[in-house]
Each structure stands twice: as structure tokens, then as C-alpha cells.
Amino acid sequence: MFGTKLKPEEILFGAAVGIPTSLLAYLRLKYGPTLWKDIKAIQVMKKKQGIMHELEVNNITMVDIFEKQAQNRPQKPFMLFEDRSYTYQEVDQEANKLARFIQHRGAVRIRETVAVFLHNDPAFIWTWLGFNKLGIATAFVNTSLRLESLLHCILVCGAKVVVCGKEPELLDALLAISSDLKSHGIIIWVLGRPGDILPGCVSHLDTRGYSADLLSSDVRQDLTLDDMATHIFTSGTTGLPNACNIPHRKLHAQSLLQLPLGIREDDVMYTPMPLYHTAAFAFAVMGTVRNGATVALAYKFSATSYWDDVRKYGATIIQYIGEMCRYLLAQPKKRKKHSEMGFNRDIDGEYPRKVRYAIGNGMRPDIWREFQRRFNIGHIAELFGASESNFLTINLDGKVGAVGRYTGLLKAWSDSFEIVRCDHVTAEPIRNSNGFCIPVKPEEPGVFLCKITKDTPFNGYKASKEVNEKKIARNVKQVGDEYFNIGDLITYDNDGYLYFYDRAGDTFRWKGENVSTTEVAEIINKFPDILDTNVYGVHVPGNEGKAGMAAIMLKASLKGNSTLTFNLTNFYSYITKHLPLYACPKFLRIVPTMPLTATFKHQKSAFCREGYDLDVISDPMYVMDLKRKTYVSLTARELREVLIGKARL
Numbered sequence: 001m002f003g004t005k006l007k008p009e010e011i012l013f014g015a016a017v018g019i020p021t022s023l024l025a026y027l028r029l030k031y032g033p034t035l036w037k038d039i040k041a042i043q044v045m046k047k048k049q050g051i052m053h054e055l056e057v058n059n060i061t062m063v064d065i066f067e068k069q070a071q072n073r074p075q076k077p078f079m080l081f082e083d084r085s086y087t088y089q090e091v092d093q094e095a096n097k098l099a100r101f102i103q104h105r106g107a108v109r110i111r112e113t114v115a116v117f118l119h120n121d122p123a124f125i126w127t128w129l130g131f132n133k134l135g136i137a138t139a140f141v142n143t144s145l146r147l148e149s150l151l152h153c154i155l156v157c158g159a160k161v162v163v164c165g166k167e168p169e170l171l172d173a174l175l176a177i178s179s180d181l182k183s184h185g186i187i188i189w190v191l192g193r194p195g196d197i198l199p200g201c202v203s204h205l206d207t208r209g210y211s212a213d214l215l216s217s218d219v220r221q222d223l224t225l226d227d228m229a230t231h232i233f234t235s236g237t238t239g240l241p242n243a244c245n246i247p248h249r250k251l252h253a254q255s256l257l258q259l260p261l262g263i264r265e266d267d268v269m270y271t272p273m274p275l276y277h278t279a280a281f282a283f284a285v286m287g288t289v290r291n292g293a294t295v296a297l298a299y300k301f302s303a304t305s306y307w308d309d310v311r312k313y314g315a316t317i318i319q320y321i322g323e324m325c326r327y328l329l330a331q332p333k334k335r336k337k338h339s340e341m342g343f344n345r346d347i348d349g350e351y352p353r354k355v356r357y358a359i360g361n362g363m364r365p366d367i368w369r370e371f372q373r374r375f376n377i378g379h380i381a382e383l384f385g386a387s388e389s390n391f392l393t394i395n396l397d398g399k400v401g402a403v404g405r406y407t408g409l410l411k412a413w414s415d416s417f418e419i420v421r422c423d424h425v426t427a428e429p430i431r432n433s434n435g436f437c438i439p440v441k442p443e444e445p446g447v448f449l450c451k452i453t454k455d456t457p458f459n460g461y462k463a464s465k466e467v468n469e470k471k472i473a474r475n476v477k478q479v480g481d482e483y484f485n486i487g488d489l490i491t492y493d494n495d496g497y498l499y500f501y502d503r504a505g506d507t508f509r510w511k512g513e514n515v516s517t518t519e520v521a522e523i524i525n526k527f528p529d530i531l532d533t534n535v536y537g538v539h540v541p542g543n544e545g546k547a548g549m550a551a552i553m554l555k556a557s558l559k560g561n562s563t564l565t566f567n568l569t570n571f572y573s574y575i576t577k578h579l580p581l582y583a584c585p586k587f588l589r590i591v592p593t594m595p596l597t598a599t600f601k602h603q604k605s606a607f608c609r610e611g612y613d614l615d616v617i618s619d620p621m622y623v624m625d626l627k628r629k630t631y632v633s634l635t636a637r638e639l640r641e642v643l644i645g646k647a648r649l
Contacts, residue, residue: 031408034496037397038409044260045414049455051259052252056225061248062255063132066289067092067214073265073292079122080268080296080313086122088292091129093212094122098130100210107187108160110135110220111227115159116276117141117170120299123191124275125285127163128230135220137228139243140276143170144598149240151177157231157243157462159186163205166192175199225249231462232278232387242467244388245459246282254282255290260396261357261381263317265292270315272298272306272324274598278387279321279360301600303327307375310355318377320360322600323532325371330531330558333374354378361385362600365401366522384448384500388471390458390484391416391450399497407496415451418476418483419490422447424514427487427504429473437476440491445501445516448490449473449483458484489516506604508537509545511582520585523578524550529566531555532594534602535585538611542645550585551607553594568622569630576629586649587612588622588631614639624649 011021019027019039028035054060066088069076074089108114114131116138118124128138139157141150143165150173154162162181164170174181174188178201181188189205190198198204225248233241246254263269269288273280275297288295296313298305306328310318359381363371372380384403385392393404406417420437421430427447429437440446452458452472460468473483489501502516509515517535524533532553537546556565575584589612595603610616612623614636621634626648632638641647 027409031412034405034407035409037405038407038413041260041396041405041410042413048253048256048259051256052249052455055252056249059224061132061220061223061225062229062251062286062289063129063220064217066129067217069289069292076265076292077294078288079125080294081122082299084122091122091126092214094126094207095129095133096212096215097207097210098126098205099133099215101205101207102130102134102136104210108136110223111137113137113139113157113159113228113231114161114163115139115141115154115157116163117143117174118163118165118191118275119143119167119170120275120280120297121165122297123165127191128281132229133215133220135223135227137230139231140233140281142233142241142276142598143274145241146173147176150174151180152240153233153243154181154186155184162186162188164188164190164202166190171198171202175202178202223248225252230281232276232281234387242388243462244278245462246387247459250459251282251286254278255286257283257383257392257394258287258291258359260394261317261359263287263291263293267291267293267317267356268296268313268315269293269317269319270296270298270310270313271319272301272309273319273321274300277599279319279599283359284319303331311353316355317357317359318355320358320363322362323594323596323602324360324600325363326367326525326532327600329367329371329374330555357381359383361403364522364525366526368400384488384490384498386486386488388459388461388484389450389486390452390456393417393498395497397497401499402497403490403500404498405496406492406498411496416456417451418449419446419492420449420476422489422504424489424502424507424516425505425509427485427489429476429485435475436478437473442494443491445489445491445514447504448486448488449476450486452482452484458482506536508548510537510543510547511545513580513582515548515583520548520550520579520583524552524575524585527566527571527574529555531557534594534604534607536604536608538587538608540586540649541643543649547587547649548583548585549587549589549607549612551589551591551594553591557592568632572624572630584624586624587634589617590620590622592619612639623647 031038070088070092075087077085078088078091079086114136116127131138139159141153145153162174164174171190182201188202190202191205194204194206227247228245229248229251230246231243232246233243269284271280271284275281285295296315298309301324354376356378358377361383363380363382379398381394382403383392383394395402395404397405419440421440422428429447432438471485473485475481476483487504489504491499491501502518506517507514520535521533524530530552534551536549538549540547554565597603612621612634622631623634623638623642625632
């Protein structure tokens, strides 16, 4: 009927959801082969809407959900850390004691904010929980920040108190800016250092002697889901971090990311990511709380101990982000015997027990299949979004390289986002003669715009109105509509699968053409002996736009050998074969290590600032030589040829 044939699983699915076969066949013809997947996705979205509505009606926060879990499953392991297991009840009791300490000190009140300056540790979670029990928002500060950046984050979020970890380097970082903090009336509380003599501007946060009994929820009864739960900072790869507003409503939405994955209460999710970032705190920890599951936490990411931790904790779900997976693949392969698992035959693999899900963002297509095969991953759920975004996508189909799907019935049912033509450097949408944005065609990169509605508001940053206004695109499809401009470039294929293309600002122009740093890096990373690549644009006098430059880390660097181990002429042949000449890097810089943010994103600012300056760079550098068809060492003589325009780039 209708010229199409239904698959058995589609007929069974239609029967399960009450759709007649004739109607299902019509829908299949109209909306294509992804129909049943679209129906499933819509069901999940409707379920999420129902959950959010119930939470709003009853004014329930994540604190309420945690307390409910602690009452219903008090002895259930909530957090695994190092060699200890912390139950839901234990964490709740520690939070209750901390909340009573806060009440006793009276330094901060409901709807005010505290800055949390802690490494990954169970105390991070009960600190958040203790303050939120009192309706006090938390702002999670990157523990690697120092001086001006650290002060900026504390001040911009309006913190009354800074809660500091027990590690000396954290306290030293705060003491370095203590006079500035004191001038703003900000005090420092240090966890876990009773008995130590502290400077006059600092005091202990000592919860000994305070009751662990459940705190009455009356203290926060006036809060709504629109009040702030926390602030999470952007990574600051291109400037000072912005404090993203995360109200209780949004924290719920972020915790529901795991809904389509069917996370169970017997799952153990392992994350080595910093808790001050959305990936670990909202997606991993809050998602675990919602499902009554268990989260296994690492103090920090270690490529050498990652899989040992996964085995140790019996993790069924793992989390990744950025270039982490590339570093895991670079580790030497290990041979394990099945006898360790109760079998007697040899295997070639690090993890014979299947991990149900690897969830995260930044899994590049060039390593996707190898990572999944080598580490026995059942499904890679790559997502796309941002801490401040009001919408995200997730790849539920296992399509290599994709970050989601927007097809057929799903697209007809929801208009959550648009991908439109833009300036690839500024991410500003390009308008037609009527002033509206122009949708891109398949395979054409465009900026990703998320529709702002009552159900998907843009909460913005704790910043000026001007800063927030810059992120909003208006009159996209019709007069009066509003969209959040995520600033990232996305493409989609003829089947409706979405793919990350590049970040605005990372894309640069050379010879009148747009160059995607992500695309170029992926090509370079496929060349033998290269582990990781950071591509960026540098200014060359007498030329418009920017020339491509690549900072390259060799696999040999992992063994302490940073000498050049690949043939420059072969590399020239490879790169010119796989990329148009305008996109080929004109300069190469061989680095012993690759600077990354705490969430394993490339840091570009220092590379861009240093460019190819021989006076400040000691790393080996090379320049493309079109005549000799190779890369040659960048000496003072070669650089002079470039600068006077004699050398053709």
C-alpha cells in the first residue's frame, strides 16, 4: 500500500503505540525510513515535557529529588571515589551538617551565591547540596585559574563566600587575590583543614558537631524553578570565562539528557571530567541522581588509569569529552587473559566486558570506529550543545561522526532549531532581501540557532544586557521570533544526520576561502606518527585573511621523544592530495605536549598570539615550500622570504 513496504519491527512498533498499519504505511512513505526512530524520539520528547510539567506544578528541585532518593534507597552506593563508596544517605547527611553550619554562620542567605573552588571529590557534591538545601546558588570555579581570571570568575558571579578545597595550591591561589576579595567583602571558608592555622581572612568550614538529620524544606519553600541553582563557566578558550546561568529548571533539563538512553538504577557511570563543568556535574552526577544510579568519580583524567578505573568500579557507562579518546587510543595495547574474568583463553583487548554507552562530545570521526572496537563499546552517544544553550542534540543511532538527527516526522513535529547561512568567522547569520535568515542545503555548513520559547528559554550569562543580546538572533524565520546563536557551525546530510563542522572564530579565511580548523586537523591526524593537531590562522603581512598553521604533537612525544619522526616531503604529498591548497597549513610547529583546557579542548590563544615568531618559539617550525614540494625548516632567512612576499604561500 502507498508504494512502500513496512519492516516487521515497524509493524510491531506501530501496534505497540496504537498506529494502524495503513496509517503507518502512509507516514512511512511521506516521512521516509527513519519514521519509527522519529516516533520513538517524539515519545521521549513528550515524556520529558510531561516530567518537566510535573516538576513545575509541584515546584520540585534536584535537591528534593536527591533527598527522596536518600529516603528510598539510603544504603545504595551513590558515589564511588578512590577506594570508598558513599551512599545516598551518607552524602545527604554531610550536606545537612554543612547546611546547619551555614545557617549558624549567617554569612550568606537564600538566593545569594557562593563560589565553589574544589577539585573532584565527594565533598564537591555535598557542598553543592548543602548550599542548595538553603536556596543558595553555587558557582563552580575552574581550579586551574589563577590571579586575574580567578578573581574575575568570583566577582562576576556575585559570590559572598568562596568555599576552598583542602589542597594547599587552592588556598595559595585564593591568598594571592585575598586583598581584592576582602575589598569586596568576600570571605574564604576552607574545607577539611581543622587544626591548621589560617590567615586572618580565612576560616575553617568545620561541620563537626552539627546535626546530620534531614533539614526542613521550609527554608527554601519560596524558591521557584526560575531561581538560580548554580553558575557554570564557559571554558574561556578565547577570553575570560562567562558565568552561565543555570536555574533549577535548566538543571532538571540537563539531568534528563540520559532519558532516551534508558539509564537504569543498576548502572554505574564513570566520569573523570571536572565537576565544575556541565558534562560531569549536570549530565553525569545529576543524571545519576535522577535515576537512582551510581556515579564513579576520578580525581582527574589519566589516560594510563582510565580503564583500570572502569574495571575497578564495574562501570557500564563512561563519559568522554574533547580529545580524551585520542589520548586513550594512544596508550599501548594490553593483553589480558579471560582467566581474570573466569575464562581461560587469551584476548586482545583492554576491556572484555562490554560498556553499554560512551556518552560525551568531541569524538572525532577519524577515531570513532577504532575506539568503539578496541574498548568494546556498545553504543557511542555523541551529543552537541553548550552549557548556556537552550537545546542540544544527541546521536542515538550510532551513525559515525554524527551529533544527532533531524529528519522526517521529527522535523515536522518540532522546530527546535535552524541551521542557516552565516559569516564563518563571526557566525553572524546572512539575511535575504526580506531580512530573514537563509537555511543551508545538505552538506553546506551553517550556524546552529536554537529557538527560544517558554519551554526552552535562553537563561543567558551573569553579565550585562549587551553581552546576552549578542547571543540572540531575531527575525530568523518570521518577524518577532528569537533564537540562541550557539556560534558553532553544523552540516547535515541527505539522510538528516547532523555533523559538527567548526567553531566560529576557529574558522578563518585565506585567499578568499573559508578554512575549517576542525576539518584540517582531522585530515592531519590521519597521517602516521601524528597524535594530535591544533590548527589556527596566523597573519602574514601583505596578505588578506590568515594563513593556516598547525601545532603538531607526535606519537613519539608520549615516550619522551619529541624529535621529528615523519617525512616532511611525504607529509606535503599527503596534505596536498587530501586538501585544497588554500586549506593546507603553511606553517608547522612541532610541540612536545598539546595545551588543552580542563575539558580537553584545544587552547588556541597562545598559539595564535605567538604565531611563527622565531624570537619567542623554541619548538621546531617548518614552512611550506611549493617549489620543492615539501616543508622546510623555518629559519630567519626563510621567514624573511615570507615576510617580504618573495616566498609563495
